[in-house]
Amino acid sequence: MLVIGCGRVGSSVALELDRLGWEVTAVDEKEDALHRLGEHWSGGFVVGHGMDKDVLTEAGIEDADAVVVATDGDNTNLVIGQVARKRFNIETTVVRILDPARAALYKELGLWTVSPTSTAIETLTAAVRSSVKNQTGAPA
DSSP, X not given: OEXXXXXXXXXXXXXXXHHTTOOOEEEESOGGGXXXXXXXXXXXXXXXXXXXXXXXXXXXXXXXXXEEEOOSOHXXXXXXXXXXXXXXXXXXXXXXXXXXXXXHHHHHTTOEEEOHHHHHHHHHHHHHHHHHHHHHOOOO
């Protein structure tokens, strides 16, 4: 299992999967991102850019069951996700995309996308509608 991008989201995913018993390798351009994984991190860590084929190979993508791509750039995430799916045949490739329209488009094209922006919009709207309905009896 690879997690590309070891920021808040990527490191949290890596730590949770590690806690659940997965063999996880994290990849990040910055060596200091390793500190997000903590001193008890039992997985691997590779410093480099996730679009670099040699970095992905060093991280073990050829034997990976799944790849999570969560860098801070939509374009980067889309490219890495497509490389993982098409070049390395990783069926379970999940890509974080902030732009909801772009996430929807690539989902239609067969890439597994997660848009935290869409999730936030839906959750916030539902919370307000529920609260207003409960307070005023107005239709949601």
